[in-house]
Amino acid sequence: MKLSNNENGVSEVVGAMFILLIIVVFLGGIQAYEVPKWNKELEKQAFDVVYQDFLDLGSDFEYSSLNNLPITSILHTGVRYPERFSLRNPGQGAYGSITTYPVKINISYNSNGTIINENYTSLGIIYELKGLSNFPKLVYEHGIVINDFGNWNYSDEVNNLITDNGIFIPFLNGVEAINSAEVETYNIFPVTQYFFTEGISTMNVTIETKYPELWANMLPVSSLPGSQYTVDNREIRITNISGFNLRNLSLPVTSSLSPNNIYSGTIRFTDTNTVIYAISNNITNDIVNNFTDYNSYVIDNSSCSFPGRYIWDIYQGCVNLPKSTSINKFIVQDIKMAGSQSNADFIFMVRDYKNNQFEVTISFNSSSNGDPTSMNVTQTKPLFGGCSPPLAGGQVNLTSCYIAANIDYPNVLKITHFDTNQILFAKFVIS
Numbered sequence: 001m002k003l004s005n006n007e008n009g010v011s012e013v014v015g016a017m018f019i020l021l022i023i024v025v026f027l028g029g030i031q032a033y034e035v036p037k038w039n040k041e042l043e044k045q046a047f048d049v050v051y052q053d054f055l056d057l058g059s060d061f062e063y064s065s066l067n068n069l070p071i072t073s074i075l076h077t078g079v080r081y082p083e084r085f086s087l088r089n090p091g092q093g094a095y096g097s098i099t100t101y102p103v104k105i106n107i108s109y110n111s112n113g114t115i116i117n118e119n120y121t122s123l124g125i126i127y128e129l130k131g132l133s134n135f136p137k138l139v140y141e142h143g144i145v146i147n148d149f150g151n152w153n154y155s156d157e158v159n160n161l162i163t164d165n166g167i168f169i170p171f172l173n174g175v176e177a178i179n180s181a182e183v184e185t186y187n188i189f190p191v192t193q194y195f196f197t198e199g200i201s202t203m204n205v206t207i208e209t210k211y212p213e214l215w216a217n218m219l220p221v222s223s224l225p226g227s228q229y230t231v232d233n234r235e236i237r238i239t240n241i242s243g244f245n246l247r248n249l250s251l252p253v254t255s256s257l258s259p260n261n262i263y264s265g266t267i268r269f270t271d272t273n274t275v276i277y278a279i280s281n282n283i284t285n286d287i288v289n290n291f292t293d294y295n296s297y298v299i300d301n302s303s304c305s306f307p308g309r310y311i312w313d314i315y316q317g318c319v320n321l322p323k324s325t326s327i328n329k330f331i332v333q334d335i336k337m338a339g340s341q342s343n344a345d346f347i348f349m350v351r352d353y354k355n356n357q358f359e360v361t362i363s364f365n366s367s368s369n370g371d372p373t374s375m376n377v378t379q380t381k382p383l384f385g386g387c388s389p390p391l392a393g394g395q396v397n398l399t400s401c402y403i404a405a406n407i408d409y410p411n412v413l414k415i416t417h418f419d420t421n422q423i424l425f426a427k428f429v430i431s
Contacts, residue, residue, distance in 0.1 A: 040131075042079050043079060043131045043132060043135075044133065046079035046094065046129065047129050047135050049076045050076050050096060050129065050138070053073075054127055054138045054145060055145055057073045057075060057125075057140070058140050058143070058145050060186075060188055061170060061264040062143065062264070064189065065170070065171075065191065065265050065266045066266065067190075069190060070187065070188065070189045070190065071187075072185060072186070072187055072188070073186045073188060074183055074184065074186070075096075075127075075183070075184045075186065076183050077095065077096030077178070077180040077182060077184050078095040078096045078129065078131075078180060079131075079181065080181055094130060094131025094132070094133075094181065095131070095180060096128065096179070096180060097126075097128045097129075097130055097179050098125065098126070098176075098177055098178045098179075098180075099128075099177045100124065100126070100175050100177060101124045101210065102121045102122070102123060102124075102208075103122050103124050103141065103142070103207065103208040103209065104119065104121055104122075104206075104208040105119070105121070105169060105205070105207050105208070105267070106120075106207075107203065107204075107205055107249070107267060108203060108204045108206075109197065109202070109203035109204075110200060110202045110203070111197055111198050111199070111201070112198065116197075120252070120254065122142075122170070122172050123172040124139060124140065124141040124142075125172075126138070127139075136148055136150075139153075139211070141210065142170060142207060142209065143157075143160060143161070143168070143169075143170045144157040144159070144218075146211055146214060148211075153211055153214050154214070155214060155218065159219060159220045159221060161205075161207070161220060161236065161238065162222060162224055162229065162238060163220075164224075165224075165269070165318075165320075166224065166247070166319075167267065167268055167269065168266060168267075168268050169205065169207065169268070170265075171191065171252050171264070171265040171267060172262075172263070172264060173254065173262070174257065174258075174260070174261050174262040186262055187261070187262065188264055189261050189262065189264070190263070191252045191254075191257070191263050191265030191266075193252070193256055194251060194252055194253060194265075194270075195250075195252075195253055196250055196270050197248050197251070199243060199244075199245045199246045200245070200247060201244070202240060202241060202242055202243060203249070204237070204238070205236075205238040205239075205267075206235050207235065208234060209231070209234055209235065210234070212231050212232075212233075212235070212236075213231075215231045215236050216231035224241055224410070225242075226240055226241075226353060226410055227239065227241045227242070228240055242410060243269075244352065244353060244355075244411065244412050245355060246349060246351045247270075247412060249268075249270065250267070250269065250270040252265035252266075270315055303320075304317075304413065304429065305431045306429060306431055308427045308428055310334070310426070310427050311346075311415055311425060311428060312423075312424065313415070313418055313420055314415050314420075315415060316414075316415050317415055318428065319410070319411075319412050319413070320411065321350060321407070321413055321430050322409070322430070322431065323408055323409045324402055324403050324405050324407045325403075327399060327402050327430070327431075328431050329399055329430060330397070330398045330429075331397050331398065331399070331429045331430075332362065332395060332396040332398065332427070332428055333394065333395035333396075333426070333427050334394075334395075334426060335372050335394060335395070335396075335423075335425075335426040335427075336371075336424040336426070337364060337366035337371070337372060337422060337423055338421065338422055338423070339369075339370055340367060340370075341364065341365065341366045341370075341422045342365045342366075343363050343365070344363065344364050344419045344422030344423050345361055345362060345363035345364065345417070346361075346362060346415060346417055346418040346419060346426070347359065347360070347362075347416045347417035347418075348360060349381070349413070349414055349416055350402075350411055350413045351411060352407050352408040352411035353410055354408050356382075356405070357381040357405075358379075358381060358382070358401075358402060358405035359380045359381035360377060360378070360380070360398065360401070361377070361380065361417075362375055362376070362378075362396060363375060363377075363378075364423070371394065373391075374391060375391045377389060377396065377398075377401075382405060387400075389401065413428070
């Protein structure tokens with residue numbers, strides 16, 4: 001018998017080869033189509049996580065600055081592909097790239113007739129996930145997160161560069177570029193040294209941006225009366241901001257910042273709403289019993305309209321009171337003293353853009369439980385105003401005094417003197 005003519009077992013060999021071929025084709029199909037799909041799904045999940053982390057990072061910058069507290073923020077920068085038996089990944093995973101770019105900020109203000117310019121260089125932050133999928137770049141610029149798709153951009157956030165009571169311009173320093181697929185930790189420190197200007201009459205702000213079209217279409221949620229917001233030549237411009245010769249700017253001091261730390265600061269007015277809050281009526285007793293804990297109850301608000309605003313220190317106040325000719329109510333109430341006091345006073349001023357002024361000193365005497373028993377009111381501006389309302393029902397009604405003050409709109413009210421060791425707080429209700 002010749003072996004060359006022996007066909008025993010041929011079908012089994014051919015069948016085994018066909019099975020092996022099917023397995024190879026199957027594994028090849030999984031390798032070519034399914035593995036990239038699985039990895040892209042992992043990247044999408046990772047991008048969703050980093051997107052939330054990036055939003056939180058922007059919020060942490062503001063939280064650290066506003067609360068003057070260091071804070072730690074984390075960012076999941078990338079994702080590692082899992083090991084797959086008999087299959088190969090195109091690499092270890094997708095990694096995130098963090099880069100920064102400088103953005104210039106110019107503050108020009110008029111103080112006592114002198115034009116002063118302050119220049120800062122803040123940072124924009126770009127995150128990009130580099131892997132198999134195409135995702136937008138995430139950009140943090142001037143307090144908002146932008147989705148950069150290359151040929152178009154959008155943001156779900158709001159423009160808070162202007163608020164009802166002033167400006168709010170974030171300042172960043174010390175963020176370094178990295179490439180990573182790990183969880184990165186950012187230790188954020190607040191800028192603790194600020195320069196406080198004298199009362200300014202007007203100011204202009206110019207802010208550099210990489211996304212002028214987006215900022216042009218994203219108008220501020222509120223505006224300052226008399227000011228203008230424009231975007232031109234890759235610059236955001238906020239002009240004709242009135243300081244009423246009364247408001248003070250808070251400007252970060254950058255010379256002492258360590259190059260090894262991340263710092264977050266804010267350019268804003270020191271008065272009215274920098275650290276000013278309205279306190280709800282239902283927590284008044286808590287404040288009386290433990291006044292040092294008021295920060296746990298406060299609500300950000302710049303209006304003295306109903307239900308009013310509690311005041312407890314110098315530089316506080318509110319903006320955009322009604323004109324004297326349209327006032328309905330100007331009352332100081334809920335006055336609480338630190339026990340028995342005599343001649344405990346505070347002074348406040350209202351000044352409009354025409355430099356009309358209304359200035360009043362109120363001096364209180366109180367009983368042992370801190371309730372006012374008598375007072376003296378002196379109106380120093382306008383002169384000879386004859387303002388002398390009585391203390392009635394524990395409140396001071398200054399409505400008739402303000403009616404005669406000739407205050408126009410826009411304007412600002414500011415506490416210029418406050419005996420903090422004697423007066424706990426008082427509430428202004430103006431409408």
